[in-house]
Amino acid sequence: MRFSSVEGEQRYQALVRVASRSVVGLDFDGTLSPIVDDPTRAHIHPDAPEVLVDLAQEVAAIAVITGRPARQALDLGGLEEVGDALDAAGKELYVFGQYGNERWSSRHRRIVGARPPRGLATFERDLPRALRTAGASEAYVEDKGLAVAVHTRRLPDPEGAFDRLLPSLRALADRHGLVLEPGRSVIEVRSAGSHKGMVVERLAADLGAEGFLFAGDDLGDVEAFEALEALGDGGLATLRVCSASDEQSALIALSDVVVHGPAGVLELLGGFAADARAVRR
Incomplete structure (x- = not known):
């Protein structure tokens, strides 16, 4: 301590x-x-x-x-x-x-x-394209019911994938009225x-x-x-x-x-x- x-x-x-x-x-x-x-x-x-x-x-x-x-x-x-x-x-x-x-x-x-936030379902619909564009199609996507978390830890270059995904997922979250929460090799999108x-x-x-x-x-x-x-x-x-x-x-x-x-x-x-x-x- x-x-x-x-x-x-x-x-x-x-x-x-x-x-x-x-x-x-x-x-x-x-x-x-x-x-x-x-x-x-x-x-x-x-x-x-x-x-x-x-x-x-x-x-x-x-x-x-x-x-x-x-x-x-x-x-x-x-x-x-x-x-x-x-x-x-x-x-x-x-x-x-x-x-x-x-x-x-x-x-x-x-x-x-x-209840699940408005916009989450359409965010999930658009997410695969964002992952492909960032070269992170194999990222683990966790559906939490009220949020979606994209984990890059299992990818060959976790930090690089995280850095590429962060701006595109932030823009996508904004478009659907959601907030983005970055973490340790994970990007979470949820309601505000x-x-x-x-x-x-x-x-x-x-x-x-x-x-x-x-x-x-x-x-x-x-x-x-x-x-x-x-x-x-x-x-x-x-x-x-x-x-x-x-x-x-x-x-x-x-x-x-x-x-x-x-x-x-x-x-x-x-x-x-x-x-x-x-x-x-």
Whole structure:
């Protein structure tokens, strides 16, 4: 764990003092799950369930906030079982899928989602031509129901294909009234209806939080970090945790703490729970 500044360490200590009234928000890919070539095999880090159950004893709630469909995150993370354990402890686990367009909680056990955005079907119709034009016909296209993700990681030149596709898919998304979200060797196109920052703001308000920790790894987490900055200016104790890697560093400059990958995130969360427990005693 590396604090970005003295202020970052001070924010950590302030959050520890209000841990019992704080929310912990976590991205999924690259934060709880290692990045892999096949997104359907991105299983949660094996230590995560135990760490999350332990952490839940010290905080008000835990939320997984991801661009994935909620059902995928639940299945790949074994999060329904984690939710069972949290329920037994009188705490709640939230899963927000597709940037907040889907919601599940361990208390209600039902995924509530929005309808597919207008323009998505016609975007998908035009997508194969855009892929061919960019020389990326073999890119893996993931239909998320409410969004479409184009993965270049499996291609011979992932970065080159990503760079060629980005402007053409941005133009295509604009044409169909959609927004584009670039990530690690993936370009996602979805509606403009929600983003992770909105989820953070809503959770903090709904739960009356006095503190909020969010850990993420990619450009899709920028809005969550920005929301934490605004909440901090309003008096909440906040901590922005970057799960850094050799191929992505977009969040480092915005972070209070930098760790290396999911293992680093879990080590930080375990330490945070221990520090909060020590203060409580």
